[in-house]
Amino acid sequence: MKEDTSKIYSLPESVKLYRFAEVSESSxxxxxxxxxxxxxxxxxxxxxxxxxxxxxxxxxxxxxxSYTGPFDMIFHCKIGKFVSISYxxxxxxxxxxxxxxxxxPFIYNKGYGLLDDSQLxxxxxxxxxxxxxxDVWIGCNATVLRGVSxxxxxxxxxxxxxxxxxxxxxxxxxxxARIIKYRFEKEIIDKLLQMQWWNWDDxxxxxxxxxxxxxxxxxxxxxxx
Numbered sequence: 321m322k323e324d325t326s327k328i329y330s331l332p333e334s335v336k337l338y339r340f341a342e343v344s345e346s347s348x349x350x351x352x353x354x355x356x357x358x359x360x361x362x363x364x365x366x367x368x369x370x371x372x373x374x375x376x377x378x379x380x381x382x383x384x385x386s387y388t389g390p391f392d393m394i395f396h397c398k399i400g401k402f403v404s405i406s407y408x409x410x411x412x413x414x415x416x417x418x419x420x421x422x423x424x425p426f427i428y429n430k431g432y433g434l435l436d437d438s439q440l441x442x443x444x445x446x447x448x449x450x451x452x453x454x455d456v457w458i459g460c461n462a463t464v465l466r467g468v469s470x471x472x473x474x475x476x477x478x479x480x481x482x483x484x485x486x487x488x489x490x491x492x493x494x495x496x497a498r499i500i501k502y503r504f505e506k507e508i509i510d511k512l513l514q515m516q517w518w519n520w521d522d523x524x525x526x527x528x529x530x531x532x533x534x535x536x537x538x539x540x541x542x543x544x545x
Contacts, residue, residue: 400454414445
């Protein structure tokens with residue numbers, strides 16, 4: 321990606337916007353990147369975030385060190401820290417109302433000219449909250465529907481359709497996604513949720529590399545609690 325410095329708004333100097341990247345009414349933390357042709361609107365991104373090329377983000381809160389792959393679409397949601405989002409992922413897309421005669425938006429969008437203002441119905445396509453926890457990994461081409469909560473440490477398999485809540489540290493795959501196993505034993509998961517390492521400052525993480533580079537066991541975790 322070739323850096324484009326011609327469209328840097330009131331952002332920290334360490335933020336890099338690449339070719340034709342657009343940022344509007346958004347806050348982006350230090351040492352972050354927005355890739356080629358990506359658009360970030362009405363969003364708040366933490367430090368060291370990475371938005372790859374050809375992304376569209378609107379009304380997104382994203383925590384520190386989280387990143388996306390190319391060609392992701394992310395709408396109206398809260399994403400935690402250290403989240404890994406692969407390419408081709410759709411999160412929180414607007415929904416259509418299939419309980420009425422037609423699913424077409426002409427019934428609430430006056431731009432189509434078929435109904436008068438007084439006849440249009442109210443439709444909030446983003447009324448269902450969507451929350452993704454910390455240290456979550458979302459595989460390529462996955463889709464996460466609105467109204468879903470994904471717990472800390474969860475893994476979403478490639479091409480999965482997530483239409484219900486995912487517990488912390490669960491691994492889910494399929495369409496619709498189902499739990500196939502958990503990353504660790506329950507005792508270890510409980511300790512990790514208590515530890516919440518993703519809330520440590522950079523200095524603390526750097527001081528304990530062995531925790532992140534060695535196999536996890538209860539004895540190691542207990543020494544950090």
